[in-house]
Amino acid sequence: MTLDPRRAQLWKAMGLGPMYRLRAAQMTVATAPLTVVDSPPATTVRARLISRLVWDELREEVANCRACRLCETRKQTVFGVGNVNARWMLIGEAPGSEEDERGEPFVGQAGRLLDSMLASIELTRVGQTQRSVYITNVLKCRPPGNRNPQPGEVALCEPFLRRQIELVSPALIIVMGRFAAQSLLDTDASIAGLRGKRHRITVAGRQIPVVVTYHPAYLLRNLVDKAKSWADLCLAREIDADVSTAQQAQ
Ligand code: URA
Numbered sequence: 599m600t601l602d603p604r605r606a607q608l609w610k611a612m613g614l615g616p617m618y619r620l621r622a623a624q625m626t627v628a629t630a631p632l633t634v635v636d637s638p639p640a641t642t643v644r645a646r647l648i649s650r651l652v653w654d655e656l657r658e659e660v661a662n663c664r665a666c667r668l669c670e671t672r673k674q675t676v677f678g679v680g681n682v683n684a685r686w687m688l689i690g691e692a693p694g695s696e697e698d699e700r701g702e703p704f705v706g707q708a709g710r711l712l713d714s715m716l717a718s719i720e721l722t723r724v725g726q727t728q729r730s731v732y733i734t735n736v737l738k739c740r741p742p743g744n745r746n747p748q749p750g751e752v753a754l755c756e757p758f759l760r761r762q763i764e765l766v767s768p769a770l771i772i773v774m775g776r777f778a779a780q781s782l783l784d785t786d787a788s789i790a791g792l793r794g795k796r797h798r799i800t801v802a803g804r805q806i807p808v809v810v811t812y813h814p815a816y817l818l819r820n821l822v823d824k825a826k827s828w829a830d831l832c833l834a835r836e837i838d839a840d841v842s843t844a845q846q847a848q
Contacts, residue, residue, distance in 0.1 A: 641753070648757040649764070649802075653682060656761055660738050665754040668739035674701045678734035678762055680723045685731075685838060687768035688712070689759070691777045691813065692737035692747050703733050708814040712774075715814070719831055732766050734759065736781050752781050764802045769841045771799070771806055772834055775813025782808065793830060796837060807841065809834045 637643060644665075651659060660675050676693040679702050696706035704712050704723075712733075716722060721731050737747050737755050759782075763771070773779045776789045783797055789812065797808040811830035812823055 645757040645760075648761050651761060653765060656758065656765070660758050663738070663758075666739075666751045668737070668741060668751060671742045672739040673698045675738045676701055676703050676735065676740070677738060678732060679703055680732035681726045681730035682732060682766055683726065684766055685728070685769040686721065686772065686834070687763065687766050687770070688731055688733045688772045688774060689778050689782060690733070690735045690774045692735050692744075693740040694744055695740065697735075698740035703735050704814070707818060711814040711818060715827065715831065718828075719835065732762075732768065734762055736778050747777065747781075756781075760801055763799075763806070767804070768806060769845075770834055770838050771808045772830070773808060773810050775816065778813075779810040783810075793826065794833065796833075807837045809837065 648656070648659065657677050660677050663669060663675065672693075676697045690704060693703060694706055694708075697703055697709075703709070713723065716731060721729050723731060723733055736759060737751060738758060739751075739755075741747055741751070771782070773782050779789065779792050780786055782799060783792065785792070789810065792810040793812075795810070797810065798805045799808055800806075809830055812820075812827050817824055817827055
């Protein structure tokens with residue numbers, strides 16, 4: 599089936615890459631939305647389409663995304679790494695220059711600290727074992743000069759992160775840094791106000807516990823707060839144990 603050129607143009611304008619082709623192939627004329635005038639807002643349509651993608655489609659969609667201007671300055675997108683069935687999912691802010699270069703999150707100095715923090719509680723980003731976590735960022739492209747992500751960029755990238763969370767379906771999420779915490783929890787509270795608490799987000803109808811901790815790059819500059827980040831990991835372990843107990847009781 600070929601895609602109606604007008605719809606193809608609309609989907610392209612929404613920054614959708616190969617997905618519009620994939621979905622066109624699956625869509626019947628009867629179920630396809632008919633006119634632009636009757637359609638929900640483009641961002642809603644886009645988010646709905648992304649929410650149906652499987653891993654390979656999602657990865658390809660991110661790789662080809664041109665929804666915001668970060669695509670003009672990135673070297674490549676940075677999707678995520680680790681166990682796609684992980685119990686723990688870690689979410690940072692956005693790729694930096696080394697991540698942009700290598701296409702993997704947290705591979706610079708902050709990433710090395712993150713790896714050793716994970717190792718201290720016998721977790722790793724490597725492999726697909728019970729000890730392997732999944733790591734990604736709120737933004738999949740590097741903001742130029744490592745500036746803060748802009749609200750429009752976050753909004754356009756959010757459906758990708760939501761779908762990643764849905765597909766991993768973790769028992770627990772750890773958000774690293776003020777920016778990621780505020781984006782995910784939809785709050786403007788400070789890190790100090792968010793740390794040490796049991797938060798929750800709802801993704802695809804499922805409640806997932808969230809723990810907020812410092813960003814590893816912040817810890818590199820503020821060694822004294824490493825003890826607090828250790829406390830955050832301990833809280834995460836406690837919550838994970840509670841989730842396990844609840845799951846076994848079911
Ligand atoms: N900082 C982040 O938030 N994410 C990365 O991937 C690297 C640095």
